[in-house]
Amino acid sequence: MGNLIKIAFRNLYRQKRRTLLTIAIISVGVIAVLLFSALSGAFKNMMVGQITDSMLGHMQIHRKGYVSSLDNLPLDKTIDAKQMKKMGEILDRIPRVEAYSKRILMGGMLSNYMETTNIKVAGINPKDESIVTPLLTSRIKKGEMLKKGEILLPELVTKGMNLKVGQSIVLIVNNVDGSVNGQNLKIAGIVESVVGPTGKYGYIHIDDAVTVLRMDEPEFSEIAIRLNKISSLDKVTRQISLEIVEMKNKEGEPIFEVHSWQELSPFYNIAKMIDLMSLFINILLVAIVLISILNVMIMAVYERIKEIGTLTAIGTLPGKIRTMFLMEGLFLGFFGSVAGSIIGVILIIATKFAHITIAFGRNENILIDPAIPFDQMALITLVSTIVAVLASLQPAIKASHMDPIEALRYS
Amino acid sequence: MNKIIEMKNISKIYRAGEVDVPALKDITVDINKGTFVSFIGPSGSGKTTLLNLIGALDTPTSGILKVDGAETGRLSTKKRAIFRGENIGFIFQDFNLISVLTVYENVEYPLLMVKETPREKRVKIVNALLEKTGMLDQKAKYPSQLSGGQKQRVAVARALTTSPRIVLADEPTANLDHDTAFMVISLMKKMRDESGVTFIFSTHDPKIVGVVDIIHTLEDGIIMKSEEVTHG
Ligand SMILES: Nc1ncnc2c1ncn2[C@@H]1O[C@H](COP(=O)(O)OP(=O)(O)OP(=O)(O)O)[C@@H](O)[C@H]1O
Ligand SMILES: [Mg+2]
Numbered sequence: 048m049g050n051l052i053k054i055a056f057r058n059l060y061r062q063k064r065r066t067l068l069t070i071a072i073i074s075v076g077v078i079a080v081l082l083f084s085a086l087s088g089a090f091k092n093m094m095v096g097q098i099t100d101s102m103l104g105h106m107q108i109h110r111k112g113y114v115s116s117l118d119n120l121p122l123d124k125t126i127d128a129k130q131m132k133k134m135g136e137i138l139d140r141i142p143r144v145e146a147y148s149k150r151i152l153m154g155g156m157l158s159n160y161m162e163t164t165n166i167k168v169a170g171i172n173p174k175d176e177s178i179v180t181p182l183l184t185s186r187i188k189k190g191e192m193l194k195k196g197e198i199l200l201p202e203l204v205t206k207g208m209n210l211k212v213g214q215s216i217v218l219i220v221n222n223v224d225g226s227v228n229g230q231n232l233k234i235a236g237i238v239e240s241v242v243g244p245t246g247k248y249g250y251i252h253i254d255d256a257v258t259v260l261r262m263d264e265p266e267f268s269e270i271a272i273r274l275n276k277i278s279s280l281d282k283v284t285r286q287i288s289l290e291i292v293e294m295k296n297k298e299g300e301p302i303f304e305v306h307s308w309q310e311l312s313p314f315y316n317i318a319k320m321i322d323l324m325s326l327f328i329n330i331l332l333v334a335i336v337l338i339s340i341l342n343v344m345i346m347a348v349y350e351r352i353k354e355i356g357t358l359t360a361i362g363t364l365p366g367k368i369r370t371m372f373l374m375e376g377l378f379l380g381f382f383g384s385v386a387g388s389i390i391g392v393i394l395i396i397a398t399k400f401a402h403i404t405i406a407f408g409r410n411e412n413i414l415i416d417p418a419i420p421f422d423q424m425a426l427i428t429l430v431s432t433i434v435a436v437l438a439s440l441q442p443a444i445k446a447s448h449m450d451p452i453e454a455l456r457y458s
Numbered sequence: 459m460n461k462i463i464e465m466k467n468i469s470k471i472y473r474a475g476e477v478d479v480p481a482l483k484d485i486t487v488d489i490n491k492g493t494f495v496s497f498i499g500p501s502g503s504g505k506t507t508l509l510n511l512i513g514a515l516d517t518p519t520s521g522i523l524k525v526d527g528a529e530t531g532r533l534s535t536k537k538r539a540i541f542r543g544e545n546i547g548f549i550f551q552d553f554n555l556i557s558v559l560t561v562y563e564n565v566e567y568p569l570l571m572v573k574e575t576p577r578e579k580r581v582k583i584v585n586a587l588l589e590k591t592g593m594l595d596q597k598a599k600y601p602s603q604l605s606g607g608q609k610q611r612v613a614v615a616r617a618l619t620t621s622p623r624i625v626l627a628d629e630p631t632a633n634l635d636h637d638t639a640f641m642v643i644s645l646m647k648k649m650r651d652e653s654g655v656t657f658i659f660s661t662h663d664p665k666i667v668g669v670v671d672i673i674h675t676l677e678d679g680i681i682m683k684s685e686e687v688t689h690g
Contacts, residue, residue, distance in 0.1 A: 357554040455550070
């Protein structure tokens with residue numbers, strides 16, 4: 048084996064330029080994959096973070112049917128106090144749940160005594176909401192987080208009506224029974240809108256929401272949940288959904304449903320698109336390795352026909368000749384991908400120092416912070432090496448089956 | 459003396475497309491152990507074909523061929539490769555050294571890759587052969603750094619490393635000038651004298667066969683005459 052490795056190495060060295068060229072081609076492919084994966088992965092994480100941390104949370108629980116009629120914000124599809132207590136117990140039991148925020152959503156009218164406009168408002172507990180959507184505080188461009196009796200207004204509404212922090216407004220809403228009620232609120236701050244279905248909501252305190260809606264006891268529209276780690280999303284979604292289906296109505300059907308952010312935000316498709324592009328670029332790399340190695344190994348066998356004939360004539364068994372060529376392919380693939388990985392990591396680190404920022408939605412200067420994908424590097428090296436060996440298989444088998452008489456006659 | 463090669467009514471027919479090319483016709487010849495034999499004849503007379511049969515690289519179309527008692531024509535491709543590795547040494551017209559290996563490594567190759575001899579023994583055998591062929595001081599060189607005569611001396615050493623029963627050399631001197639050719643043949647003779655290995659070579663150059671024991675003359679696939687040479 049050692050001697051086969053030595054011969055393979057020497058043969059690669061003999062064709063220095065060709066070997067370097069092949070290694071360079073594979074390296075470039077690996078670098079492209081690593082850079083693309085690192086940058087697109089960073090972009091994806093940033094995007095997901097913006098979506099979940101601004102408004103959505105990682106997942107949400109609603110009464111069945113609420114999400115499909117989200118545009119109306121129906122007040123009869125709610126989670127009542129008793130059900131909420133049970134739900135709270137379930138969520139408290141799951142260690143992966145970091146926090147949850149109960150919300151009452153409503154549609155209404157906003158008046159500054161001269162003009163009115165439509166508005167959608169979420170009644171929240173500011174403390175819970177700040178944990179579940181940590182970017183909310185940074186979205187407040189003017190003023191500060193609301194207290195009881197105050198309202199956070201979306202930027203677009205304040206611009207249109209020329210509203211300032213500290214001013215008073217009236218929020219007029221329909222109650223569950225159909226009657227209309229209004230409440231005076233002070234503008235605590237102005238929040239930047241974010242992209243997504245619920246990105247242009249105003250915020251009031253949950254106690255004010257209960258009062259203005261004239262609820263006897265609080266009934267919640269949704270529970271937004273934040274996890275310790277977003278990577279456990281699928282697992283926790285499944286776990287919660289298994290627990291809450293136990294809460295059934297008189298007909299024996301489950302009352303509540305849980306949705307992950309992926310089901311609630313259209314941006315999930317972009318995230319999926321990025322994953323798909325990653326996959327394609329990986330397939331491209333496999334093709335590059337396959338074709339370049341196949342090409343080189345076919346040449347190597349062709350130009351060494353006489354040598355193969357000699358080795359076979361003096362009694363070298365076909366398996367050894369096959370191994371000799373497979374080794375050559377293996378080294379090309381391995382060193383190509385290792386070189387590519389090293390250069391790729393250097394470039395990724397360089398992009399970290401370059402502080403690349405991009406605008407996402409209305410947020411500018413979001414830092415793209417690529418992570419070094421060590422496990423992906425290992426996987427790429429492994430896959431490239433295996434593909435290189437597979438590509439060498441046909442030429443190597445051809446070499447090992449060569450008739451020594453024909454090969455020796457060849458000139 | 460006992461026979462190491464027996465050939466009885468051997469014929470070899472190549473199929474080139476639609477036509478059959480008879481390369482050897484009804485060859486019957488025996489070769490005794492330890493002799494130094496030469497096949498001479500013009501181009502196309504069947505020398506290479508005959509040596510390929512003896513060397514178990516090829517199988518006869520008909521007839522009986524025994525090499526050291528074994529009917530190699532009945533062996534599978536793989537068995538014949540093993541047989542060659544154990545019993546036959548080859549010397550080629552174009553030297554056919556492995557260009558990425560040094561002189562030493564070329565001679566060592568059959569021991570390492572074919573016979574899998576332990577290291578200590580290998581070193582001893584290879585150095586002894588390089589010494590005998592006068593190539594010891596060149597052992598770190600690569601084939602491209604050698605002259606034709608030197609390459610063929612290395613090839614002679616390589617053919618002998620595994621202590622084969624027979625060494626076959628197909629026109630080993632065709633690419634050498636007359637003096638060098640004679641030197642290589644003399645070296646082969648010397649090696650035969652020391653080891654007792656049967657040496658069989660082919661040539662179309664009658665001037666260099668002075669040292670052989672037996673000359674078989676081939677023409678059109680037939681042995682025209684066989685003469686013993688008496689050395690005086
Ligand atoms: N693989 C083959 N296919 C078809 N015909 C062949 C093949 N090998 C040899 N021949 C033919 O067989 C005959 C004998 O060839 P061979 O090579 O044995 O002659 P040779 O005496 O070695 O000639 P040279 O001195 O040119 O090497 C020739 O007519 C040749 O054309
Ligand atoms: Mg010939």
